[in-house]
Structure formats: C-alpha cells, structure tokens
Amino acid sequence: MKRLFAPTETHPAETRAAIAPVTVKKLIDLGIEVLVQTGAGKKSDYSDQDYSDAGATIVADAKSGYDQADIVTRVRKPEPVELAQVKAGTLHISFLDPFNEKELINNLAKREIASISLEMIPRSTLAQKMDALSSQANLAGYAAVTMSADRMTKILPMMMTPSGTISPARYFIIGVGVAGLQAIATAKRLGARVEAFDTRPVVEEQVKSLGAKFVKVDLGEMGQTDQGYAKELTPEQLEKQRLEMAKACARADVVITTAKLFGRKAPLILNQEVLDQMQPGSILIDLAVESGGNIEGSKVGDEVVTEKGVRIIGPENLEGYYPKDATLMLASNFYNLIEHFWDTEAKDFKYDIEDEILSGCLITKGGTIVHEKFKS
Numbered sequence: 010m011k012r013l014f015a016p017t018e019t020h021p022a023e024t025r026a027a028i029a030p031v032t033v034k035k036l037i038d039l040g041i042e043v044l045v046q047t048g049a050g051k052k053s054d055y056s057d058q059d060y061s062d063a064g065a066t067i068v069a070d071a072k073s074g075y076d077q078a079d080i081v082t083r084v085r086k087p088e089p090v091e092l093a094q095v096k097a098g099t100l101h102i103s104f105l106d107p108f109n110e111k112e113l114i115n116n117l118a119k120r121e122i123a124s125i126s127l128e129m130i131p132r133s134t135l136a137q138k139m140d141a142l143s144s145q146a147n148l149a150g151y152a153a154v155t156m157s158a159d160r161m162t163k164i165l166p167m168m169m170t171p172s173g174t175i176s177p178a179r180y181f182i183i184g185v186g187v188a189g190l191q192a193i194a195t196a197k198r199l200g201a202r203v204e205a206f207d208t209r210p211v212v213e214e215q216v217k218s219l220g221a222k223f224v225k226v227d228l229g230e231m232g233q234t235d236q237g238y239a240k241e242l243t244p245e246q247l248e249k250q251r252l253e254m255a256k257a258c259a260r261a262d263v264v265i266t267t268a269k270l271f272g273r274k275a276p277l278i279l280n281q282e283v284l285d286q287m288q289p290g291s292i293l294i295d296l297a298v299e300s301g302g303n304i305e306g307s308k309v310g311d312e313v314v315t316e317k318g319v320r321i322i323g324p325e326n327l328e329g330y331y332p333k334d335a336t337l338m339l340a341s342n343f344y345n346l347i348e349h350f351w352d353t354e355a356k357d358f359k360y361d362i363e364d365e366i367l368s369g370c371l372i373t374k375g376g377t378i379v380h381e382k383f384k385s
C-alpha cells in the first residue's frame with residue numbers, strides 16, 4: 010500500500026496545511042495510507058484528533074514521516090534540511106517556485122525525487138479542480154477586501170439615515186485575474202463603488218459583468234500568452250499606464266493591486282508620484298508584494314505610511330489569511346491531482362507524461378529534470 014505524508018509547514022508565516030480531514034478519508038478510499046505530522050493543522054484549526062478520526066496516522070516528527078512516505082504533499086517548497094530527509098523515488102507535490110529555485114530543482118533531480126510544482130499546473134478547464142494558484146488567489150482577493158474594510162476609517166456601503174448620508178467607499182483594483190475578480194465581487198457585495206484595470210483587454214467584459222467600471226487606457230499592443238497570462242509591458246507603456254492609474258487612485262479610498270507576471274518579477278505600477286496624489290488615509294494593498302511589488306515602498310508583512318498619510322499594506326501570505334478554508338481548498342487540489350493520475354488497479358500514481366496536465370507540472374523524475382522549461 011502506498012503511503013502519503015503531510016508534514017507540518019516550517020515557514021513561520023505559513024498558516025495552511027497540505028491536507029484536511031475530509032481529504033484524508035478520500036485518499037484512504039483510493040487505497041492510500043495517510044500519515045500526518047503532529048500539529049500540521051494547528052494553525053488552520055484542524056487538530057491531530059480530527060485527522061486521526063478521519064483515518065490518518067499521526068507521526069511525531071517529519072523524519073519518521075519522510076522515511077515511510079511514497080508521496081509527500083506540502084504547501085511550501087522544502088528547505089534543504091527537509092529535502093535531505095526525503096527518500097529517492099518519492100513523489101513530492103508542493104509549490105516550488107521553479108523559475109527562481111534553480112538549485113532546489115537541481116537537488117530534487119540529483120536526489121531522484123519526482124517533483125510536481127503546483128504553480129505549473131496548466132490553466133485549463135480540465136485542470137481547474139487541481140489549480141491551487143486559483144483556489145488560493147481567490148481567497149487572497151477576498152481577504153484583501155476584508156482587511157481593507159477592517160483598517161479603513163470609513164464604511165463600504167452607502168447609508169442614508171436620519172443622521173445623514175454616507176457615500177460608498179471607492180475601490181480601485183489593478184490586475185483582474187483570479188484574485189482581482191474576487192476582490193471586485195467582494196467589494197461590490199459590501200456596497201463599495203468599484204473600478205478596475207487590467208492590461209488584458211478580454212477582462213473588460215468580466216469586470217462589467219460584476220457591476221464594476223473598467224478604466225480604459227490605450228496602451229497600444231497588449232494581450233496575453235496562450236495560458237492567459239499577461240505579457241510584459243514596455244517601459245513606455247508602463248509610464249503611460251502610471252499616468253492613467255494616478256487619476257483613478259486619486260479618487261479611490263482603497264487601491265488593491267494584484268498585477269503579476271507569471272515566473273517573473275511583478276511590474277512596478279504605482280510610484281511615489283502616484284501616491285502623492287492620493288487622499289490622506291487612503292489604503293493600498295499590494296498583493297504582488299512577495300514577488301517584487303506593484304507599489305513603490307511596499308514591504309512584505311508590513312504597513313508603510315507615506316509622508317502624506319497614505320497607508321501601503323504589503324500582506325505576507327494573504328492566501329493563508331483564512332487558513333481553515335485555504336487548507337480545505339488546497340487539500341482538495343492535492344487530492345484531485347492525485348486522484349486524476351491514480352491507477353486504481355496498480356494502486357499507484359501513474360506517470361502519464363503524454364498527459365498535458367502532468368507534462369505541464371512534473372519538474373523532475375528518475376534523476377533528471379524532465380520539464381522542457383527548466384531543462385536548460
């Protein structure tokens with residue numbers, strides 16, 4: 010019988026786990042024995058008892074889990090000391106940040122560990138059920154709005170009362186991928202007036218369908234990659250974008266930026282000049298802060314207040330802001346991936362490398378780097 014192990018995450022900012030009690034049951038139904046490190050679900054409100062009630066065996070330390078495991082599921086990329094404990098032949102599934110982790114990828118290959126990078130799962134309809142980037146970005150978009158609502162000095166909806174009328178808060182969302190769309194939907198639900206912008210023209214319709222206004226900027230040639238990701242703008246296009254964004258920022262109470270470029274540093278969109286034109290007390294939340302930042306001066310895990318009183322928040326691990334649900338979604342993504350490739354007769358993971366999903370996300374296998382993008 011194959012054994013799956015979910016260790017306790019070691020990064021101090023990580024609140025999520027790679028397994029939930031409900032997926033323990035489902036994995037066992039597939040014929041997999043499940044091991045969970047003690048405390049793995051502590052930060053996401055799943056106790057050892059919850060996991061063992063679902064059928065998992067609780068192991069006291071990571072080493073004994075790795076020693077027994079054929080499959081490892083975890084959220085963050087492994088630190089070198091953790092990787093050293095993973096056996097050759099193990100299938101290791103996690104976020105890996107492969108574009109920036111050359112040494113890690115080389116080590117995974119050298120140590121003959123088969124590795125799947127969650128970031129590389131194709132953005133196709135069939136793969137949606139295992140798309141961890143989407144499930145987590147969706148929650149981050151929601152959390153950005155609730156966080157801003159909590160820190161603002163005004164409320165979101167319009168209120169007409171005998172004591173006076175309160176105007177709705179104005180939100181401006183830059184970058185309308187999965188997180189941006191959820192941020193728009195959440196802010197609208199809470200009664201805010203929302204504007205949004207993205208460099209991919211196809212997004213305009215989606216913004217309008219959520220009842221928000223699309224800010225039009227003529228940047229000339231734009232578009233998206235065949236995976237639907239944004240293309241990088243030229244410095245001239247970015248400058249033009251900045252000028253137009255400044256106007257929308259100046260009228261906003263909250264600006265949420267989510268603009269990312271897959272595998273590359275995020276574009277710097279709002280500089281000091283733009284910030285200087287904003288109203289004191291307005292809030293900016295930079296969801297791209299961990300990949301370089303969309304806002305000048307934003308700091309990971311910190312709030313920076315400009316001289317003019319504009320507050321820039323750079324949340325760390327916003328995906329895990331609501332860890333119970335984030336863990337639930339992520340654990341489902343892991344389960345769906347394993348189930349999709351599970352050979353029920355052989356009771357083993359089937360490395361079908363002709364498959365579009367697997368060839369998209371399998372990075373190393375059998376001692377070599379197998380993914381086309383990372384071979385060279």
Ligand code: NAD
Pocket residue numbers: 132133134136137140142143146183184185186187188189206207208209236237238239242250267268269270271276278
């Ligand atoms: P992302 O996190 O890579 O980027 C967020 C958004 O920022 C994107 O919409 C991007 O266009 C935008 N952006 C980049 N540079 C910008 C700039 N200078 N100014 C303004 N906006 C900028 O995106 P994501 O949420 O991971 O989504 C990527 C794509 O994948 C989208 O097309 C999305 O619809 C698609 N997708 C498809 C599926 C599916 O079909 N299964 C699932 C999820 C996402």
